[in-house]
Amino acid sequence: MNSNQTEHINRIITELKTGSFLTKQKRNGEQYLRHFYLEENEEFLSYHQSEKFFSQAHRYYIKDIDEVRIGFHTLIFDGLVKQQIVDSHKENLAFSIFYNNYRDELHLMANDAETRNVWISGLQYLIVRCAQNQQQHHTIRDTNWILSQLRFADKDKSSTMDRTECQQLLVNSLNVQLAEDVFENLFNVEAANKNADGHLTPDEFFDFFQNLTQRDDLFELMQKFVENGDEQSIDTIFMNVNELLHFLQTVQKQKIMVYSSKDNFTIESIATREQALKLIEEYELEVELKEQKLLSLDGFRNLLLSDEFSIMKPWCSCHPYQDMTRPLSDYYINASHNTYLFNNQIYGDSNPEAYNRALRAGCRVLEIDCYDGDDGQPIVTHGHTFVRSCSFESIIRLIQPNLFKTSPYPVILSIENHCSIKQQKEMARILREILGNQLLTQSPYIKHSWLLPSPEDLKYKVLIRSTKQSTCESLENTDTIDPSDLFIYLENVPYREYNYSKDHYNCCQSSSLSENQCEQICQSDPMGLIKQTHTYLLRMYPNGLRQDSSNPNPITAWNFGLQMVALNYQSDDRSMQLCYGKFLDNGSCGYVLKPNYLLQIEKSKFNPLNYSIKSLNSKDIFDCPVRLTITIISGQFFDRTSEDSDDIPDPYVIISTHGIPCDQQTQKTNFIENNGFNPNWNETFQFDIQFPQMCLLRFDVCDYDIYSHDDHLAYFCLPVLTIQPGYRHIHLRAKDHDKTYSTLFVHVTIDNRS
Numbered sequence: 001m002n003s004n005q006t007e008h009i010n011r012i013i014t015e016l017k018t019g020s021f022l023t024k025q026k027r028n029g030e031q032y033l034r035h036f037y038l039e040e041n042e043e044f045l046s047y048h049q050s051e052k053f054f055s056q057a058h059r060y061y062i063k064d065i066d067e068v069r070i071g072f073h074t075l076i077f078d079g080l081v082k083q084q085i086v087d088s089h090k091e092n093l094a095f096s097i098f099y100n101n102y103r104d105e106l107h108l109m110a111n112d113a114e115t116r117n118v119w120i121s122g123l124q125y126l127i128v129r130c131a132q133n134q135q136q137h138h139t140i141r142d143t144n145w146i147l148s149q150l151r152f153a154d155k156d157k158s159s160t161m162d163r164t165e166c167q168q169l170l171v172n173s174l175n176v177q178l179a180e181d182v183f184e185n186l187f188n189v190e191a192a193n194k195n196a197d198g199h200l201t202p203d204e205f206f207d208f209f210q211n212l213t214q215r216d217d218l219f220e221l222m223q224k225f226v227e228n229g230d231e232q233s234i235d236t237i238f239m240n241v242n243e244l245l246h247f248l249q250t251v252q253k254q255k256i257m258v259y260s261s262k263d264n265f266t267i268e269s270i271a272t273r274e275q276a277l278k279l280i281e282e283y284e285l286e287v288e289l290k291e292q293k294l295l296s297l298d299g300f301r302n303l304l305l306s307d308e309f310s311i312m313k314p315w316c317s318c319h320p321y322q323d324m325t326r327p328l329s330d331y332y333i334n335a336s337h338n339t340y341l342f343n344n345q346i347y348g349d350s351n352p353e354a355y356n357r358a359l360r361a362g363c364r365v366l367e368i369d370c371y372d373g374d375d376g377q378p379i380v381t382h383g384h385t386f387v388r389s390c391s392f393e394s395i396i397r398l399i400q401p402n403l404f405k406t407s408p409y410p411v412i413l414s415i416e417n418h419c420s421i422k423q424q425k426e427m428a429r430i431l432r433e434i435l436g437n438q439l440l441t442q443s444p445y446i447k448h449s450w451l452l453p454s455p456e457d458l459k460y461k462v463l464i465r466s467t468k469q470s471t472c473e474s475l476e477n478t479d480t481i482d483p484s485d486l487f488i489y490l491e492n493v494p495y496r497e498y499n500y501s502k503d504h505y506n507c508c509q510s511s512s513l514s515e516n517q518c519e520q521i522c523q524s525d526p527m528g529l530i531k532q533t534h535t536y537l538l539r540m541y542p543n544g545l546r547q548d549s550s551n552p553n554p555i556t557a558w559n560f561g562l563q564m565v566a567l568n569y570q571s572d573d574r575s576m577q578l579c580y581g582k583f584l585d586n587g588s589c590g591y592v593l594k595p596n597y598l599l600q601i602e603k604s605k606f607n608p609l610n611y612s613i614k615s616l617n618s619k620d621i622f623d624c625p626v627r628l629t630i631t632i633i634s635g636q637f638f639d640r641t642s643e644d645s646d647d648i649p650d651p652y653v654i655i656s657t658h659g660i661p662c663d664q665q666t667q668k669t670n671f672i673e674n675n676g677f678n679p680n681w682n683e684t685f686q687f688d689i690q691f692p693q694m695c696l697l698r699f700d701v702c703d704y705d706i707y708s709h710d711d712h713l714a715y716f717c718l719p720v721l722t723i724q725p726g727y728r729h730i731h732l733r734a735k736d737h738d739k740t741y742s743t744l745f746v747h748v749t750i751d752n753r754s
Contacts, residue, residue, distance in 0.1 A: 012122045013038065016045070020115050025107040027076050029085045036108070036119075041148055042126060060106060062130045064099045066360065068123045071095070073401070075352055075394055076107050095120055101738070102357035103342055149173055150205045160199040163187060166208070170677075171648060186211055217634045217680060217745060218301050221727060225251070238294040245276040252726035256308065257315050267315055279303060304729055304745075311728040311746065312584065312718050320587040324409070328452040329507070329537055330599055332558060333412070334583045334590040335365035337541050337566035338549075340380050340395065341387065344570075345547045350380045350390040352398035358569045359402045361737065362583050364409065364590035365465075365539075365564050368395065369416040370427060378423045378430075393430045400434055403462065407589040410440075410458035412490065414539070414566075415466040424469065428486040431464070438462050441487045443508075452507045452537070455591050465490035465510060465537075490537060495521075498528035501536065510537040513562075514544075515552040522560055526609055530601050533561035541566045551575035555658050558582070559608040559694060561598040572735050578658060580737045581696050581717025595693040596621040611662050611690055624752045628687040628697070628720070630655060631747040632669050633727075638676035638701060638742050639734070641711040649676035649713060650704040653744065657687050657720070659695030671704035676713075688753065695720040699730055699744060714742045725750050 019037030026032075034047035044059040071091045072081055080086040086094075092113045097106040110116035150161055153169035161169070166187060170178060178186070186208060187200075200208055214234055223229030225247045226239050239247070248254040248270045256275070259265045270276065277293060283306065284290050284299035295303070308314050315321055336358045340350040355366055370392055373379040381389035403411050419427060431439050440461045444453045466488050495511035496504070511532075513521065518540045521529050532538060540557045542550070551573055554565040567579055586592050597604035600621050632653050640649060652671035657663055665687055672679035689695050698717040702710045714732035730744040 009122075009125055012118055012125070013042065015118050016122045017042075020110070020119075022047075022108045022110055022115075022119070025076065025080060025086065025109060027079070029080065029083065038122070038126075041151070043148060045123075060097060060099060062123075062126045065097055065123065065127055066100075066102050066357070067098045068120055068127070069096045069098065070120060073398060074105065074107060075390065075398065076105065078394060078398075092116065097123070098353060098356075102353040102360075105353070146206055146209045147202055149209075150202060158199070160201055161205055162199050166200065166205075170212075213678075215297070215301055215634075215678075218304070219297055222297060222300055234297060237297055238289065239300060240295075241273050241276050241280065241293050244280065244295055245270070245273055248276065248279075252309075252724075254309070254724075254726070255313075257318075263319070265315070265319070304727060305743070307731075309724075309728065311716075311724060311730045311748065313722050313724050316585055316587075316719075316722040318587055320409075320589045320591075322586050322591075322593040324456040324591065325454045326593065327454060327507070328410075328458075329533060329535055329563060331455065331563060331591040331593055332565075332582065333365055333537075333563050334363045334579070335412075335414075335539065335564035335566040336363045336569045337367055338369065338382060338568065338570075339363070339366045340368065340390065341382065341549065341568070341570050344549050345382060345387075345544075346385050347387065349388045350382070350395070352390065352395045354570065355395065355399040356402045359399065359411075360406055361569065361580070362406055362588045362590045363569065364407065365412045365414055365566065366399075367414045367416065367566060368392070369418070370423075371418045372420050372423050376423065376426070378419050378427050383418065392427060393434075396430055396434045400438075403438065404460055407587075407591075408459045409455040409589050409591050410461045410463055412463045412465050412564075414492075414564075415464060417466050417469070421469065424486055431462075431486070435462055439487075440464070440489055443489070450507055451535075463489045465492060467492045495538075497525060498531050501532055505536060507535050510539065512539045512541060515540060515542055515557075518557055518560075518562070522556060522609075526560065526607050527601070527605075530561050530598060530606070533563065534599070534601055537564060538562045539564040539566055542568060554579055554582075555664075555696075556608075559660055561594060561601075572737075577715055577717055577733075577737070578696060578698070580733070581698065582719065584717075585719050585722055595623065595691075608660050611660055623691065623693045623721075624754060625688065625690045626692050626720070627751045627753050628657075628689060628723075629684065629749045629751070630687070631684040632681045633745045633747060634678065634680045634682075635701065635745070636678055636743045637740075638679075638713050639740065640676065641703060641713065647703070647705075648674045650674060651676055651679050651701050651713065652704055653681065654698075654700040654702060655685055655687075656698045656700070657689060657695055658698060659689070659720075660691045663689050663691055663695050676703075689720055692720040697723065699732070701732065701742070701744070714740055716744075723748060723750060 016038035017040060019035050021033055022036045024032040024034055036045060036047045038045050044061040046057045046059050049057045072078060072094055074096045077086065077094060077096065081088050090109065093109045093116050095108055095116055110119065149169060152173065153165045154161060155165060167183060219234050219237065222237055222239060223232065226232065226237060226243050229237065254270045255267050256270060257265045258268050280293060280295045280299065281290055283303040284295050286296060289296055303309055338345065339355050339358050342348060342351055342354045358366065368380055369382060370378050371381060371383060373391065378392040379389040380392055380395050381387050417424065438460060440458070440463050444457050464487060468488055468491050490508060490510045493505060493509045493511055495513055540562050542552055549568040549571045551567045551571055553575055554567060555578065557565045567576055569576065583590060583592060597606040604621050635651060638649050638651050640647065650671045650673050652669045654666060654668045656666040667685045669681045669683045672681065696717055697720050698715065700715045701713045703713055704710055714734050716730045716732050725748050727747050730746060732740050732742040732744065734740045
């Protein structure tokens with residue numbers, strides 16, 4: 001930002017800290033005038049409590065906010081306006097905050113438009129800044145976070161920290177229990193407790209934290225690549241341009257993205273001193289060292305913690321890089337099941353924000369179960385359950401702004417249609433009016449009419465997938481309604497064996513299979529199933545008995561080429577985490593190209609249940625087997641299983657591969673007792689992968705418990721072919737794929753095995 005922009009945003013943040021009166025709007029029509037403000041350290045917003053005896057103001061943490069939405073574009077405001085509880089002419093005063101992965105909402109109205117706009121601008125700036133700060137992963141320069149820990153632990157509000165407070169901070173917030181002599185040494189060293197009075201000032205606590213967080217593992221690594229490294233200390237070790245270049249070329253085999261424009265880039269190996277010097281200028285924070293063209297241990301850590309140097313190739317995670325001009329049937333497509341639900345399959349609400357959450361997570365296939373509404377307007381609900389309905393019109397209107405925010409490629413609305421012809425016509429009207437030109441209402445021109453169009457052909461388009469109803473007359477004896485009023489591009493038809501579908505179905509017809517059906521067909525007719533996926537879109541969905549919204553393992557269906565494995569996004573289970581990992585690839589655009597041996601099945605004769613076929617047929621369409629050698633070196637900042645837990649984690653790491661049956665393996669480290677802060681393992685594992693294009697690599701950090709089930713702390717999952725070799729940090733994910741400050745530090749080598 002330039003100086004004027006900086007001054008402007010600082011003025012806005014100051015206004016938010018001063019606060020202003022905003023009216024909280026509740027679903028039931030109740031309204032509460034509260035003085036909202038931004039906390040001094042800019043971590044959360046809150047409001048001054050009411051005069052109720054046990055009243056406690058809620059804190060809305062910036063890191064938990066998903067979206068700030070302007071106006072009345074929410075289900076709550078929609079209902080309040082319709083009931084005339086809120087004046088429809090005051091939309092310019094309204095805004096809503098969605099947090100905790102869209103599961104919670106705060107609806108507010110300001111007294112004037114200027115105040116509303118200040119809050120929107122300020123919050124949006126803070127959300128972006130928070131996301132950027134999370135990418136820094138608590139470097140020792142992250143002063144605000146460090147001092148926020150002091151404020152939290154400063155129970156007597158003295159703005160200093162005594163021994164007891166400091167030890168409680170280590171245990172309660174940082175999950176580390178130091179031996180008494182180690183703690184005393186850190187607390188009493190001259191650099192920390194300078195006055196020797198038993199209390200740490202904020203500056204002294206900052207120094208204490210610096211000493212605590214020194215990365216011995218990175219220091220030992222750096223010693224190997226600098227001249228006379230064995231003679232250097234943590235404070236005196238530096239890496240010059242030539243040493244850094246050697247490390248990046250020989251150990252990391254580092255490649256970088258070189259941009260010619262915003263969306264155009266080439267991938268180049270680091271080969272010059274100029275490239276290495278540019279990295280020093282970017283990641284070294286000491287001006288004096290930059291001028292000397294030196295990289296300190298802190299700068300080395302900053303470089304290795306950056307997204308560009310993490311375990312996943314940045315060109316795979318940041319941009320769609322695959323060929324997007326092939327037929328839709330050639331791609332895996334990120335798909336959801338009963339997308340309108342936030343919880344289980346029996347209770348709760350049909351909620352448009354559940355769709356928005358799935359869309360923001362990269363989902364491109366949304367399921368909508370439609371029934372006749374009592375007022376003549378179609379509704380969305382889970383039939384024969386206690387799920388409360390929502391109008392079809394509200395769903396479409398409130399998801400429309402988010403359809404293409406994360407990806408330009410097509411969204412498929414998979415409509416389970418239980419509506420009468422009359423209300424189907426209403427559905428068609430709603431879709432046309434709200435989606436406009438985004439709705440595909442005629443077949444796009446494609447060169448080969450027997451093939452589906454490509455994602456590129458269908459950019460920014462919405463396709464309808466549903467069952468076509470037979471033409472009939474309405475009960476009111478009006479004109480005959482042509483089913484093409486609801487233009488269905490992908491017609492849902494019953495699954496039939498390959499020879500029947502080849503003769504009777506075309507590329508625009510699509511079948512759904514339950515997980516049990518899919519499993520049975522994989523065993524009885526594997527080749528026939530794969531051949532169908534060459535032309536048609538096939539969808540697998542969870543069994544109806546999964547009333548808890550759990551998910552089947554998607555790996556088997558992907559192995560057989562099924563494009564749409566519809567999962568319950570409302571569940572944070574292992575299957576959803578595998579889905580997140582698979583679709584991190586190709587820029588998280590929701591479409592991932594299938595391997596050639598699935599696309600050329602007639603030539604490859606590929607059968608996931610008989611991988612020996614690979615050696616008997618043409619090898620040019622198969623990928624080369626690889627050996628992964630992974631050393632789990634260390635971990636940083638592992639949270640406890642819950643805020644209420646008093647137990648410091650005893651962490652261990654599970655490494656697993658997920659793909660063709662021959663490539664499914666699991667290994668794990670030993671556990672480290674009472675250290676969630678900086679455990680060190682230095683354990684090495686090998687994985688031989690026959691089909692790396694189909695394989696996911698997964699890391700899980702768990703908390704060992706001798707008396708009960710081990711708790712899951714964090715994870716990360718990614719496709720094997722997107723891995724960068726060398727020394728890499730893994731930025732772990734927590735519940736609902738949320739980013740965390742937790743990291744693993746690993747070393748990876750990838751060797752081809754012909």
